[in-house]
Each structure stands twice: as C-alpha cells, then as structure tokens.
Amino acid sequence: MTSYALRATETDCLLVIDVQPDFLPGGALAVPDGDAVIAPINALGRLFRHVVLTQDWHPAGHASFVTSHPGKKPFETTALAYGEQVLWPEHCIQGTPGADLSPKLELPHAELIIRKGYRPGIDSYSAFREADRTTPTGLAGYLRERGFTRVFLCGVATDYCVGWSAIDAREAGFEAVVVEDACRAIDLDGSLERAWGDMAAAGVERERSGAIGG
Numbered sequence: 718m719t720s721y722a723l724r725a726t727e728t729d730c731l732l733v734i735d736v737q738p739d740f741l742p743g744g745a746l747a748v749p750d751g752d753a754v755i756a757p758i759n760a761l762g763r764l765f766r767h768v769v770l771t772q773d774w775h776p777a778g779h780a781s782f783v784t785s786h787p788g789k790k791p792f793e794t795t796a797l798a799y800g801e802q803v804l805w806p807e808h809c810i811q812g813t814p815g816a817d818l819s820p821k822l823e824l825p826h827a828e829l830i831i832r833k834g835y836r837p838g839i840d841s842y843s844a845f846r847e848a849d850r851t852t853p854t855g856l857a858g859y860l861r862e863r864g865f866t867r868v869f870l871c872g873v874a875t876d877y878c879v880g881w882s883a884i885d886a887r888e889a890g891f892e893a894v895v896v897e898d899a900c901r902a903i904d905l906d907g908s909l910e911r912a913w914g915d916m917a918a919a920g921v922e923r924e925r926s927g928a929i930g931g
C-alpha cells in the first residue's frame with residue numbers, strides 16, 4: 718500500500734482556479750505552459766469528492782484591461798482607487814468562449830462555480846476577496862457552512878489568482894495546500910518568487926500531486 722503525505726477527506730475541498738481558454742496556450746492572456754495543469758487537475762478530481770471551480774468573469778471595458786487606460790502598455794501598472802493594478806490584455810469577458818471553463822477539465826462532480834472580477838472598477842485575483850481587499854465573494858461563508866476545513870488549490874496563475882486565493886483562505890481560517898505541479902505562473906518581474914514567499918509567510922503548505930491520496 719502506498720503511503721501518501723496527505724489524503725483527501727470529507728472536510729477537504731479541491732479549489733480549481735481559472736482554468737479557462739483565455740489563460741491557456743492560444744488564449745488572450747496565456748499562462749506559459751498552462752496546458753500542463755490539466756492532467757494533474759483531472760487526476761486530483763478523481764481523488765476529491767468535493768470540488769469548487771472559479772471563473773474569471775469581467776465585463777467589457779473592465780478597469781484591469783489595458784485598453785481602458787489610453788497610453789498604457791500591457792503589464793504596466795496604474796493606480797486605481799484601491800491601490801496599484803497591473804494592466805492586463807483583455808481577457809475572460811463575460812459570455813465569450815475564452816471565458817468558458819476549459820472543456821479539457823474532467824470535473825463533472827464540481828459542486829460550485831464561483832465567478833469573480835465582475836465589478837467594472839475592481840479586479841479580483843482571489844476567490845475569496847476582491848482586489849480592494851474588502852469586498853467578499855461569498856466563498857468563505859459557503860465553505861464554512863459546508864463544513865470544509867482545508868482547501869487544496871490548483872490552476873492558474875500561481876503568482877496571481879492561486880496565490881492570492883491561498884493567502885485569503887488562510888486569513889479566513891482554512892488550512893491551505895497549493896498543489897505546485899497542478900499550477901502554472903505568469904511570473905512578471907519576480908512575482909512567482911514573491912508569491913511563494915508571501916504564501917509561506919501566511920502558512921500555506923506546498924505539496925506535489927503525487928503525494929496526495931484519496
């Protein structure tokens with residue numbers, strides 16, 4: 718019998734972050750090697766009874782889009798009311814094919830899809846809290862009411878939506894484990910190293926999918 722470092726239990730939830738065509742190769746904001754997350758996520762999906770997905774879901778003209786800031790270039794930053802905002806290529810516009818959940822995901826038993834980033838003036842990397850750091854998405858209440866105590870995070874991007882979600886999971890009182898081989902990063906100016914440091918400081922664990930059993 719194999720002995721795993723961690724086992725998925727009834728109080729664990731697999732949180733699959735933003736696996737959408739716009740973040741995968743060929744997409745509007747493609748994460749390098751993003752397709753590599755699909756196989757490990759599908760394998761994790763067979764171990765976890767409880768799965769929640771997130772979907773980045775912006776209205777046209779969203780404040781995080783570089784096209785909403787004349788004179789700016791993609792990946793530059795600007796000051797918004799809540800602080801510094803990276804300006805992204807237009808992506809995950811509500812109702813467009815790039816915003817769908819990837820058809821390559823094999824997670825028919827997922828129990829909730831949480832959409833985020835739908836307020837025109839506020840970005841939302843985290844699945845728990847928007848980028849103003851105050852507006853909740855409702856996910857913490859949902860997980861708590863369902864009796865979950867630990868979330869396993871995977872998807873894209875490690876240094877943005879996965880990382881911020883993991884840190885906010887800790888802040889909301891959940892254990893958080895990032896499954897590193899089931900994530901890929903954007904990595905802008907050292908953002909990946911910074912994200913791992915911030916996650917470690919917040920008490921986020923880091924594990925490989927092969928170390929997780931059902």
Ligand code: VGL
Nearest residue numbers: 735773805873874877878
């Ligand atoms: C994300 C940038 C903009 C992500 C979403 O899913 O990490 N990154 N919107």
Ligand code: ZN
Nearest residue numbers: 773808809834
């Ligand atoms: Zn976005």
